[in-house]
Amino acid sequence: MKNASLLLFVILLCSSCYENKRDCQDFQEGTFIWEQESGGKLLKTEFTRTKDLQIERFENKVDTSRIEWINDCEWRVIPIDPETNAESRAYLFKILSTDENSYSFEFTQSGRDQIYKGTATKK
Template sequence: MLKKVFFVVFASISLISCYTPNRDCQAYKTGEFLFNYSIGDSLKQGRFVRGYNYSIDYYDNKIDSASIRWLNDCEFVLQDLKSKVGIHYKIIGTTDTSYTFEYKNAVKDPNRKNVVKIGTAYRVQ
């Protein structure tokens, strides 16, 4: 009986660990997207239009532009054109209408903990 339980547990763990989320990153390199973000207690929605080399963000009645440097099919660095601050993005999963990503500062600050956040962008059309 113990061998059967061990086999079922081992088989289950093996199947789960082999699962990788769908990542069709090419489909999300360019386009118009919506995303939700929070400031304090309020939930807001932003929009961005991404081409191959630049991204234009529309959020909180502001417009911001950034350059894009693709590291591979699923990772890129977005660098703000004004402040030159870089954010590293990694697409970790995709669906037919959205992608989930991780993001963090592109340059590590030795005085601050490197925090990785997760978000989802939804294709507009």
């Protein structure tokens, strides 16, 4: 019985070592870069986020969205003045982990099931 208790203690101790760090407040505001590959091409998005707004620059296009914080690690991005109905959908973002100058995240578009993942680096 002592061995089983010791084994359980060691497993619990080791599992806590692999807990994802989430210092989300460090990434609520600032300028960030997100790079992703699509169709063999590297795409780069730069965005600047304040508590209330996000300004995104992608392929010489600038979009501005409102930010609604759900908690320290989750927020909605709601487009301002979208040109099409498809562009009017909100996005839900969630920070999964953080390190010194970047965070890993996932997001979904309102009304869609597909989950996208990425890493943003603070400029």
